[in-house]
Amino acid sequence: MKTLIISEKPSVGKEIARVLGANQKNKSYIEGKDIIVTWALGHLLGLKMPEDYKQEWATWDMESLPLIPAKMQIKPLKNTGHQLKAIKQLAQRKDIDQAVIATDAGREGELVARWILEYIKFNKPVKRLWISSQTDQAIRTGFKQLQPSKKYDALYDAAVARSEADWLIGLNVTRALTVKYQDSLSAGRVQTPTLAMIRKQEALIEQFIPETFFTVELNVAGQSAVLKEGAPHKFKERVQAEELVSRLTSEPVMVQEVKEKQQVHAAPLPYDLTELQREANQRYQFSAKKTLSVMQTLYERHKVLSYPRTDSKHLTDDMSATMKDRLQAIHGFFPEEVKGILKRGGVVTQKSVFNNAKVTDHHGIIPTEERPRPEKMDQDELRIYRMVVERFLGLFLPSYKEVKTTYTLAAADVTFTLQQVVVVEKGWRKTEAQKPQTIYKKGERLSQTTVQIKKRLTEAPSRLTEAALLQKMENNGLGTAATRAEIIEKLISSDLMERQLTKLTVSPKGKQLLTLVNPALVTPELTSKWEKSLEEIAAGTLKKDEFLKQITTEAKRLVKEIKLSEQTYKDYSLTSKVCPDCGELLKERNSRDGKMLVCSSTDCSYRRRKDPKVSNRRCAQCHRKMEIHEGKKGKFFKCKYCNLSEKMSDTKNKKVNKHETKRIMQKMNQEAQEEMESPLALALKAAMEKQGN
Secondary structure, eight states: OEEEEEESSHHHHHHHHHHHTOOEEOSSEEEOSSEEEEEOOSOSEEEOOHHHHOGGGGSOOSTTOSOOOSSOOEEEOTTOHHHHHHHHHHHTOTTEEEEEEESOSSHHHHHHHHHHHHHTTOOSOEEEOOOSOOSHHHHHHHHHTOEEGGGGHHHHHHHHHHHHHHIIIIIHHHHHHHHHHTSOOOOOTTHHHHHHHHHHHHHHHHHOOOOEEEEEEEEETTEEEEEOBTBOOOBSSHHHHHHHHHHHTTSOEEEEEEEEEEEEEOOOOOBOHHHHHHHHHHHHOOOHHHHHHHHHHHHHTSOOBOOSOOOOOOBOGGGGGGHHHHHHHTTTTSHHHHHHHHHTTOOOSOGGGBOGGGOOSSOOBOBOSSOOOGGGSOHHHHHHHHHHHHHHHHTTSOOEEEEEEEEEEEETTEEEEEEEEEEEEOTTOOOOOOOOOOOOOTTOEEOSEEEEEEEEEOOOOOOOBHHHHHHHHHHTTOSOTTTHHHHHHHHHHTTSEEEETTEEEEOHHHHHHHHHSOHHHHSHHHHHHHHHHHHHHHHTSSOHHHHHHHHHHHHHHHHHHHHHOOOOOOOTTEEEEEOTTTOOEEEEEEETTEEEEEESOTTOOOEEESSOEEEEEEOTTTOOEEEEEEETTEEEEEOTTTOOEEEGGGGTTOOOOHHHHHHHHHHHHHHHHSOOOOHHHHHHHHHHHHHHO
């Protein structure tokens, strides 16, 4: 008899098959002596859409809202039905006596596999593979420690509850707003309060009025001492500062008090996903989605990183035995650092990192026992891997120690504070060499002192970066470590938010949405409460049906609020250009290929590019990239700088060079690694685009 193993992606399935010795390759599975390894393609099934329940629900109108199915049902997703059919045929084979769920070890991975098994009506024993890295050793060990799938029933319930809650809230509110205001307006229980946080920061910037102020500082041998707390630090008028300076100029400066404090800073714990995304955004301006995509590649393809979708920074107690092996694996990556650590015995000095109670589904992100091959990694992969390894090495290094000395300096009845920091032990920190500092004694009279006035201007709050937004989402319980990147990207693709270099801004459409949507969805409190409920379901302390009952009641209330609202809406995407087919105005829409102009009439399907597409074809005259235009004789290349034109057919038989081939392959691999959107999100997006046209 054989075991049917279901992985989440073909790449993972092939690795499992290789490690377990299965080598009879077929289109949709790989067979071995005792196993058959097959795979999903992300989600193969999703919740049914309204029209699948009732034909009248296919029409977007207020009368049918709210949409509350008596029982939520699932259906196969378009384009992946062939793989679902293949899994069903394998499951029905007489030599299959059990199945193993080998999808990602988390909430969504559980949903992917359970929905497949539910749909194909699999009624044989099911076990669960739960691993935190994709190394050969981890896979072998995981299959020796398979658990009954029943152990993860609560996690599956939480996944179903999350999916159904998003359907009930997101679909009903989005449809209500879209119908009422005749424009595609997307809202949801997590994305709307996230958008509101960005808008709140923008409001602070808009309300900000810069003010000039003056400060008085005491310069002591090149170091600045500031007025001690309790005294006025800022003066609105220069004359006030000048009065103080004139009073102090002739006064001696005495050391009134000296306080020393030793501070010890242990190395930081390993990254969780959100913190790594934040730091990658700050250092390299990576989006949260890009960081997660790179981490998935390091986890799945290179196998040098532990499972990335974790919200924990700690490690389990039993992992202490694996730390030296992981250290040896990265020896070639950081030879000097590892050599020094091994000389000291390779002992973890940050003992608090081991804590079973603080590890959730997965431990913190650390290197695996697999030796990295930097020559096989691109620059972005090396950057992320280096960040993880540097944080990991800190666990073996001594604490950073410094002595902070605070001097209280008195001139007449005015006191200043001067601080000096001396590094006692660098430990895990990389610090620059310190300049020699003068040591002062209590009662000492200081020479070489001057009092200065400095003119300053209050600074406006800065716009939120993706790193700052991720921090706010985490603090307010919005989304999970695994879903925050997708939420940010969805806000951008819905034209509600824009990414301008490293900053995030709310679009005119997004600003209006926040005035139209229900107040309960704007603040994070309600959504945070729902996220905590999902955690309770996963922990087995809350029933799924009880939570969904609350969500259903809330969906009805939210739709009723929108129906009764007297707010008005202005479509800022409307242009002055007229549709050549029906005469209605054209709207501007963002797409993957750039900005598009689409007809504002729901009965017309006209659409065209706003600006010509830029190709990789170089102009023979100025060598700049040419645009693709379309004329009576078809498409052609045109250089906007020197007006040179070329027929596209001229390039049909031209061979693609090695550089171009590599670029195309990298793009394809990146797209393959990027996380798929949820079935509901894809279906809703398609419906919104149809409605928006």
